Amino acid sequence: MQVTNKWKEDRAFLLFIAPWIVGFLCFFVGPAMASLLYSFADYNAITKPIWIGIDNYTHLISDQVYLKSLRNTLYFVFIGVPVTVGFQIVLSLLLNVEIPGIRVFRTLYYLPYLVPPVATVIIWIILFGSGDSVVNSLIVLFGGSNVDWMGTEGLIKPVIISIGMWSSGGAVLIFLAGLKGIPRSLYEAARIDGSGPIRTFFNITLPMLTPTILFTVVMQVIYYFQMFTEAMLLSKGGPNYASQTYMMNTYQVSFRDLNFGYAMAQSWVLFLLILVITIVLLKSSQRWVYYEGSEKGGSNS
Amino acid sequence: MKRSINFKQVLVYFLAFLIVLYVMAPYCWLVLSSLSTKADLLTTPLKWIPPHITFDNYKAILFGGNDSTSDAGSQFISALKNSFIISIVVTALALFLGILAAYALARLNFRGRKPAILTVLLVQMIPPIALIVPLYIIMSKASLMNNKYSLIIIYLSFVLPFVIWIMKSYLANIPAEIEEAARIDGCSKLRAFLTIILPISLSGLAATTIFAFIMSWNEFFYALNFTTTLASKTLPVVITEFSSKHGADYIMTSTGGVIASLPPVLLAFFFQRYILSGLTNGAVKG
Numbered sequence: 101m102q103v104t105n106k107w108k109e110d111r112a113f114l115l116f117i118a119p120w121i122v123g124f125l126c127f128f129v130g131p132a133m134a135s136l137l138y139s140f141a142d143y144n145a146i147t148k149p150i151w152i153g154i155d156n157y158t159h160l161i162s163d164q165v166y167l168k169s170l171r172n173t174l175y176f177v178f179i180g181v182p183v184t185v186g187f188q189i190v191l192s193l194l195l196n197v198e199i200p201g202i203r204v205f206r207t208l209y210y211l212p213y214l215v216p217p218v219a220t221v222i223i224w225i226i227l228f229g230s231g232d233s234v235v236n237s238l239i240v241l242f243g244g245s246n247v248d249w250m251g252t253e254g255l256i257k258p259v260i261i262s263i264g265m266w267s268s269g270g271a272v273l274i275f276l277a278g279l280k281g282i283p284r285s286l287y288e289a290a291r292i293d294g295s296g297p298i299r300t301f302f303n304i305t306l307p308m309l310t311p312t313i314l315f316t317v318v319m320q321v322i323y324y325f326q327m328f329t330e331a332m333l334l335s336k337g338g339p340n341y342a343s344q345t346y347m348m349n350t351y352q353v354s355f356r357d358l359n360f361g362y363a364m365a366q367s368w369v370l371f372l373l374i375l376v377i378t379i380v381l382l383k384s385s386q387r388w389v390y391y392e393g394s395e396k397g398g399s400n401s
Numbered sequence: 402m403k404r405s406i407n408f409k410q411v412l413v414y415f416l417a418f419l420i421v422l423y424v425m426a427p428y429c430w431l432v433l434s435s436l437s438t439k440a441d442l443l444t445t446p447l448k449w450i451p452p453h454i455t456f457d458n459y460k461a462i463l464f465g466g467n468d469s470t471s472d473a474g475s476q477f478i479s480a481l482k483n484s485f486i487i488s489i490v491v492t493a494l495a496l497f498l499g500i501l502a503a504y505a506l507a508r509l510n511f512r513g514r515k516p517a518i519l520t521v522l523l524v525q526m527i528p529p530i531a532l533i534v535p536l537y538i539i540m541s542k543a544s545l546m547n548n549k550y551s552l553i554i555i556y557l558s559f560v561l562p563f564v565i566w567i568m569k570s571y572l573a574n575i576p577a578e579i580e581e582a583a584r585i586d587g588c589s590k591l592r593a594f595l596t597i598i599l600p601i602s603l604s605g606l607a608a609t610t611i612f613a614f615i616m617s618w619n620e621f622f623y624a625l626n627f628t629t630t631l632a633s634k635t636l637p638v639v640i641t642e643f644s645s646k647h648g649a650d651y652i653m654t655s656t657g658g659v660i661a662s663l664p665p666v667l668l669a670f671f672f673q674r675y676i677l678s679g680l681t682n683g684a685v686k687g
Contacts, residue, residue: 114505116498116501116502116505117501117502117505117506117517119498119561120498120499120502120561120562120565123554123557123558123561124520124524124558124562126539127532127536127539127554127555127558128524128527128532128558130535130539131532131535131536131539132527132531132532132535134534134535134538135531135532135534135535138534138535145534145537191420194413194416194417194420195417197413199410199413199414202413202417205417205420205421207670207673208421208424208425209420209421209424210669211424211425211428211666212424212427212428213615214615214662214665214666214669215428215431215658215662215665216618216619216621216636216637216640216658216661216662217619217621217637218619218621218636218637218640218641218658218661219431219640219654219655219657219658219659219661219662220427222431222640222644222651222654222655222658223427223428223430223431223655223658224427225644225651226430226431226434226651226655227427227430234430266423266424266427269424270612273676318522319525322525322526325528326528326529328621328622329621329622333641333644347528347530350528350530351530354530354533354534355626360534363530364531364534367527367528367530367531368531370528370531371526371527371528371531374526374528375526378522378526
């Protein structure tokens, strides 16, 4: 193919990348750079920013509420992500069994994913509210006594993680797609070799699912690091900051305290945390993620 | 052998039933609350099944004229309209711009292809709060504050990369030979794309449409901060106000929640058979 001809044809498509690139520069790179600059300034969005160097960053170390929100968020990431992803895998394995009527179940389980997070939080307030809530009434029915789910420091985080689990139908969908992509011949070969269901799961299903697991874990890590709506609307950070998430804290520093420079510094630290963990996950993936062929699937990002 | 299969089936049904209970019960509770009267919802001990089923809450939220919330009706309807306009415009634009960009990324070799794909992940990783003040300044300079355009632009900035990402891996899975055959017959690249690639990627498009629509329909953080007037407030913002501003009106909130969940549910129901096959053939294989 001649160069000029190729250029002429490719130009049409490059034209369609242009809106994305322009948008990316104007509404992402530009704002990101501005925000990085503000993170080194004392800035309240009304008067002019004053350059204060790394003061915003050094202040973080002694900010007790900030440190607690960081600890809470790390709890969500290191406990919430494995629990949620494990739950999703079990769920998708179950929904992948071919039995009559399973299609109905496959349709039902992603209903929660479609419910707006705002409404989900309302459901959780009705379910887990203190006093005569649904869950408490059930506990009383079986002879227990009321539990103050929202008002106990040790309970609020698991309650929030249960929201994440409930609304994770989107990821289950992706796992189901991953399971459907495993060649049937592998299972037949395993059966002929006399491998039982548990060995087949660990030797075939799980390794073949690792690309999907990597993708889902990265997405869930980002989700839990940036947890905002659920914690903000469910418990407003309480009790005693036990559900104060990182994003929530930064949000309050911005819009309640109007300390935007400090808030930007916090968000860049959060970005770095997410970036480092994502890079570690992607780098380590070469060791635990199984890729069939060299570049099948084409998505080699 | 036969007996063991039966046992397995019973077990699977039982577990599936438990999951349905776990998935459905909370949602059913939302629906039940929206059908209750205020008095019934507040009685103790808790009533498992509301003694009076009423559609008054739906009437009130859709047509106004109820004393429970100041002007819930008018607010809700305008928010519903805003949410529809914003989500549909964002989804349509993101699909139109996204699929062609995705095709370019999947098939054509040009410099900067790989970094371009990496930026998609980067967009997800930056916390929205880092960008909100600069975006705020841009929008007010452009006089787009409190106006649907600002949300449309911002949503596009993360829905479009998402669409490009999903469609790119979907398109990369379609064997290049298919279009090469057409090219030999004298088709231009663009025509081969429109007449051959596009029709066979419809199921991938359906799945992507749903995800893109839900992303903009459910978005809360930017909507909360960029809309303060009726002209631009979206559903999640107005529903939240039911539960915070007007003294925790759970009934209105659940009624709003049920209505807000209907469009994505109907959309998913409508595209149901495409969703799974769409994802199986592309999306996230590494």
